[in-house]
Amino acid sequence: xxxxxxxxxxxxxxxxxxxxxxxxxxxxxxxxxxxxxxxxxxxxxxxxxxxxxxxxxxxxxxxxxxxxxxxxxxxxxxxxxxxxxxxxxxxxxxxxxxxxxxxxxxxxxxxxxxxxxxxxxxxxxxxxxxxxxxxxxxxxxxxxxxxxxxxxxxxxxxxxxxxxxxxxxxxxxxxxxxxxxxxxxxxxxxxxxxxxxxxxxxxxxxxxxxxxxxxxxxxxxxxxxxxxxxxxxxxxxxxxxxxxxxxxxxxxxxxxxxxxxxxxxxxxxxxxxxxxxxxxxxxxxxxxxxxxxxxxxxxxxxxxxxxxxxxxxxxxxxxxxxxxxxxxxxxxxxxxxxxxxxxxxxxxxxxxxxxxxxxxxx
Amino acid sequence: xxxxxxxxxxxxxxxxxxxxxxxxxxxxxxxxxxxxxxxxxxxxxxxxxxxxxxxxxxxxxxxxxxxxxxxxxxxxxxxxxxxxxxxxxxxxxxxxxxxxxxxxxxxxxxxxxxxxxxxxxxxxxxxxxxxxxxxxxxxxxxxxxxxxxxxxxxxxxxxxxxxx
Numbered sequence: 297x298x299x300x301x302x303x304x305x306x307x308x309x310x311x312x313x314x315x316x317x318x319x320x321x322x323x324x325x326x327x328x329x330x331x332x333x334x335x336x337x338x339x340x341x342x343x344x345x346x347x348x349x350x351x352x353x354x355x356x357x358x359x360x361x362x363x364x365x366x367x368x369x370x371x372x373x374x375x376x377x378x379x380x381x382x383x384x385x386x387x388x389x390x391x392x393x394x395x396x397x398x399x400x401x402x403x404x405x406x407x408x409x410x411x412x413x414x415x416x417x418x419x420x421x422x423x424x425x426x427x428x429x430x431x432x433x434x435x436x437x438x439x440x441x442x443x444x445x446x447x448x449x450x451x452x453x454x455x456x457x458x459x460x461x462x463x464x465x466x467x468x469x470x471x472x473x474x475x476x477x478x479x480x481x482x483x484x485x486x487x488x489x490x491x492x493x494x495x496x497x498x499x500x501x502x503x504x505x506x507x508x509x510x511x512x513x514x515x516x517x518x519x520x521x522x523x524x525x526x527x528x529x530x531x532x533x534x535x536x537x538x539x540x541x542x543x544x545x546x547x548x549x550x551x552x553x554x555x556x557x558x559x560x561x562x563x564x565x566x567x568x569x570x571x572x573x574x575x576x577x578x579x580x581x582x583x584x585x586x587x588x589x590x591x592x593x594x595x596x597x598x599x600x601x602x603x604x605x606x607x608x609x610x611x612x613x614x615x616x617x618x619x620x621x622x623x624x625x626x627x628x629x630x631x632x633x634x635x636x637x638x639x640x641x642x643x644x645x646x647x648x649x650x651x652x653x654x655x656x657x658x
Numbered sequence: 659x660x661x662x663x664x665x666x667x668x669x670x671x672x673x674x675x676x677x678x679x680x681x682x683x684x685x686x687x688x689x690x691x692x693x694x695x696x697x698x699x700x701x702x703x704x705x706x707x708x709x710x711x712x713x714x715x716x717x718x719x720x721x722x723x724x725x726x727x728x729x730x731x732x733x734x735x736x737x738x739x740x741x742x743x744x745x746x747x748x749x750x751x752x753x754x755x756x757x758x759x760x761x762x763x764x765x766x767x768x769x770x771x772x773x774x775x776x777x778x779x780x781x782x783x784x785x786x787x788x789x790x791x792x793x794x795x796x797x798x799x800x801x802x803x804x805x806x807x808x809x810x811x812x813x814x815x816x817x818x819x820x821x822x
Contacts (some may be wrong), residue, residue: 541800546730551800551804552801
């Protein structure tokens with residue numbers, strides 16, 4: 297496995313990566329600074345340990361119950377890797393909630409995955425991790441939502457999340473971050489949110505900001521989200537139509553300040569920076585996997601390379617067998633996410649990196 | 659011999675704050691605590707205190723400012739050029755950092771508002787700075803004016819809260 301992974305990495309052509317990445321989307325290199333002492337809390341070792349704990353805590357009997365009922369869909373296999381990298385502090389957050397739908401409105405399993413990349417501070421991303429899936433759950437009316445209903449559900453959830461972080465900032469701030477009531481910086485804290493709900497027959501993605509969801513289908517990348525950069529023509533039109541302005545400073549920035557055109561929070565930049573998500577709904581087919589990641593990955597790794605790495609890890613032994621032990625594909629997903637994270641760091645990503653790889657093979 | 663001088667630009671931002679001058683000035687003049695009202699400042703460390711007075715008060719003091727993530731810079735090094743408690747004038751230069759504001763110098767002046775001398779204060783912040791390469795003068799002024807305006811808006815909110 298390690299050998300195959302290594303070959304995948306060497307096969308990736310750095311120049312093709314840079315060619316495929318728009319020049320203006322690359323962040324200006326930042327000076328390295330001393331890592332915050334909290335870095336250790338966020339290192340991938342503790343993340344993987346937490347993941348292993350979560351997996352081992354799932355009762356074996358509940359899996360047998362699923363198989364006894366001949367439910368077509370097995371529980372999701374996924375891997376997570378989330379590292380501070382060269383950024384001074386960890387401001388990314390990841391949320392994973394298998395079978396997250398509430399009993400009242402769920403006949404089939406629906407699985408929730410979210411990556412939140414905070415800026416300004418960590419508390420908005422942390423709040424999204426704690427709350428956004430619950431808001432989606434509340435907005436869900438039934439298992440059989442059609443396309444319009446999914447869009448409404450996601451748009452309402454994101455709007456409620458945005459209102460929550462704005463009003464919540466007025467009351468009390470979590471002890472985890474250093475904002476206090478006196479600092480004006482609280483108003484300029486925000487987060488991306490790329491969320492995916494996976495149902496037996498559909499992949500729903502809602503995106504706000506410049507994190508990204510990429511489907512790996514037959515080894516080819518299929519983007520399920522589009523980055524919200526301020527110079528995207530329709531975003532530029534919307535911002536200027538609202539009376540705002542995009543200034544190219546080191547890269548295109550809303551009012552010269554923020555490098556993304558949509559985010560949860562950032563109250564001071566409303567209405568130019570919107571919290572409305574773009575929603576895509578994709579029918580499931582013979583898919584390999586889904587990758588959700590922050591721009592710490594996508595700024596330095598192309599969709600094609602990410603797909604190749606993930607696919608190779610998942611297919612280390614070929615197509616998944618009917619009776620394959622769930623632990624095997626969990627491990628493969630984790631290896632894929634860790635390898636992608638390491639690749640991003642090796643390519644001098646200057647940001648936090650968070651990667652979720654979800655096995656979609658049936 | 660030809661010498662290409664960097665193009666410079668200048669501008670001023672004026673903000674009227676519903677608070678008495680002594681309160682407004684006491685926050686503005688605290689060179690060692692810009693995070694109290696400056697929106698994008700995460701923390702500040704004094705590098706050297708100038709002669710006389712408490713740390714951060716003396717002319718020549720230098721501070722290292724850490725900026726919040728997502729902002730187009732990580733840190734800035736700034737020197738206090740002048741601080742006059744009688745005329746309520748403060749002059750600050752940016753002398754380093756990984757940003758694009760080169761040769762930046764700002765003068766902040768605080769006066770009681772003619773409208774209501776006891777309860778309103780007018781803050782005027784004027785600055786000069788090089789226009790960064792690849793950026794227009796118009797965009798540079800827009801950007802810096804914007805940052806200053808955000809800071810003064812935060813200052814207004816802070817003083818309002820302090821008076822409750």
